[in-house]
Amino acid sequence: MSNQEEQLSALSDIRNMMDRSSRFISLSGLSGVFAGLTALVGAYFAHGELKKYLNGDYGFGIDADVEIEANLIKIAFLVLIFALTGGFIFTYRQSKKKNIPFWGKTAKNMLINLAIPLGAGGFFIIALLLNFPSAIGLIASSCLIFYGLALINASKYTYTDIRFLGICEVILGLIAMFYIGYGLYFWAIGFGILHIFYGLIMYFKYERNK
Template structure:
């Protein structure tokens, strides 16, 4: 066996180990789609805030239940659309790689992703309906909990997800001290960063692999 054959064998072993321990059917197109969806949602949230805020656009005003329900509706629609798109592109990628879409690795990934996300969702709902004038903390809170979820789940998929999670947390912390710009930080975190990292993952793991 020559040196090239040895390298090929080692690469095959590494690929088999990655497939058994990491969920590698994530598609960069999922991130791009989620980012575009978030930007559309941020636009509608921006328009809703301008319409309903008592003293013009801003987070420093008391919000009534109408704007809270409107923003909650937008958030749910954005989340649902992003999840449907993510499921579609993940299924498409798993078919291309001839890999199962549901196995123990996928289960571990979803569990580790869901725990911080569900906790963050409950925290945001509590902010919305139990604290006055807490609207300004919601964008930063969602960024932080989402970043924690990505870091928690990154051990079961590509390591790039961990760096995306760190960036989301940093943006969330900055947004906490700049509440007037919270929506813009939210749009950067869920929109621009998703598109950026989606492009990186697509060209690194899909386009470069000849898919």
């Protein structure tokens, strides 16, 4: 090996080390696939509850509205718990496989940058429901937009693919604002199908046979 080749190899190693230290590369594509499948299951059950609500199975009036909202929140909460659990398991396994610390400065920075837009979005949606109950149709689009912004904000600390996923989520959320009655379908596409699609891309790009 010539001196030039050795220097190029050394520079490549240094670049890889810097990339490993500045980016959270333990993030598993399979966690995205699992989250997407969980979201689709949740959307299926939410669709069933909405169908019963529209058919009058909940009755009518304020009590029916409160009950359907409570049931939808329960479904969303369960989806979140299962998705986070799956994400933790797959990502932890990936960090062990790559021999990279699961929790460190980079992971903290990524979570902080992810949490700020998500927290702001959560408060915005709560305020929206409390002040404008009739605006419930904007919840799905708001979730997609703020989630997309969170991914874009956190992408600087992990794979760049996450940035493109965030952009897709924001665009989908903006489109959903003009189709209020189809919010659940947009929610299923954004949190379900897009997660599965990008999860598979990340798996085959960064994990398989590596």
